[in-house]
Amino acid sequence: MKIKLWGVRGSLPTPPLPEEVEARIRGLFRAFFKAGNKELGQVEAFLASLPPPDFGGYGGNTPCIEVITDRSQVIINGGTGIRRLGYELMRGPCGQGKGEVHIVFTHFHWDHLVGLPFFNPIFIPGNVIHAYAVQPELPDVFKNLFRKPYFPVNLADLGAKIIYHQLEKRKSFSIGDMTLTPYQLDHPDPCWGYRFEKDGKVFSHCVDTECTRATREELGPDLPLYQGVDLMTFDAQYTLFEAIEKVNWGHAAASIGLDIAMREGVKRIVFMHHDPAASDEKIAAAQTQAGRYYNGQHKSSARSGLTDLHQVDWTFAIEGMTFDL
Ligand SMILES: [Zn+2]
Ligand SMILES: [Zn+2]
Known part of the structure; x- marks a missing residue:
């Protein structure tokens, strides 16, 4: 992947x-x-x-992630990042009306939808857009998004054919050669993360979550989202102090993700959903704070001599980053 x-x-x-x-x-x-x-x-x-980040910064487009294998492609969410991905897809079969696109949605807050009306493959007759979500409102969301007076093109007049897939909670399904399973996150409106599996490698998307349930017991049926993971994207909108201040806002801090990753043996974790109010310098400071937290946890664990804490490869997301699994 x-x-x-x-x-x-x-x-x-x-x-x-x-x-x-x-x-x-x-x-x-x-x-x-x-x-x-x-x-x-x-x-x-x-x-x-x-x-x-000292050169180009962290990036300003809202969430959109592409997961690709040799045979398939899945897009997570339709934030403004999807606009440039659309340009790239238009150079392939999507540009000739022969494209098939798969988009899975975590939830329908604006930042995860607002790029869709600017996703060019959706306007080309012959293309097929498969949209997936656990939430049953998915077709209504599209109807409201492509509707006057909010947008000049009504849903019925889009060129591409849209096919909706309602997903069952925590039930695996396939897109091409990838297996996906939706698990619930902790967000003010229902939000579902996804575990991707292909050839024994696992990518987990855990963004737009406050992680109010953090222990194994609390996570219960959603624990597999965090276990046996090679790469995890995790919510770090806030610093730890802000996360304490902004209870019920639906977002986490890097230290929360690091704790889970160290406990569950996650190999690599990437923090994203950076706060729009944060400058690049402030995000860099949160990254430094996360480093202090991570090193502190390892030092105190070494001092206690009780357990060897799991080493996690962690970083803060910069727009355009790619990872190979
Ligand atoms: Zn949200
Ligand atoms: Zn969001």
Whole structure:
């Protein structure tokens, strides 16, 4: 499986402000010369030496993830990230009206839908769009999304054929050569994460969750979402302090995901759904805080001598990142 992150921002698309871009360019020029560089030929090496968010930031498109194998493709959610994915698909069969697209929805908050009216394959006659959700409202959601006066094209006038698939809770189903199972997350409106399996590799999507149920007992039937996982995308909209402050807002902090990952032996975890109110610098600070938390947990576990805490490979999501499983 290959996983590509087309949108990692939560709640609202967040393009960088002109003054933020200016401040970054100014800061980079200063850092370039302060490091003793003088020539054009030194630019690329200097930029490559920076942590990636210091150069391009974390990205502002709302959630959209592509999961691909040699034979199949599944898109998770229709946030604004899906617009650019649509451009790419239009260069293949979708551009000729021979495309088949599979989109699974976690839930229907705006940030997970708002890119769909700008997903070009949906307007091409001959294309088939399969839409999947546990929630029975899925067809109504499409009807309301493609409707005047909110959008000029009514659902009935879209070129592509839309086929709805209502999923059963915690019951596995197949899309091409991948097996998916929806498990419930903790969010103000019902929200379902997905466990993807292919050739013994597992990718779990656990975003838009407060993880109010964190122990094995509390998670109960949803525990398999977190077990035997090679790569997990997890909600880190907030810092730990904000997560405590914003109870019932439906989002988590990286430390919560790290605790679960260390306990359940998750190999790699990627934190996303960054807060739209957070600057790149603030997200970087949350990343540093997560690192302190992770290292602290390992140090205290080593001191106690009781158990060897599981080592997790973790990172904060940057738009455009890809992962191979
Ligand atoms: Zn969201
Ligand atoms: Zn949501």
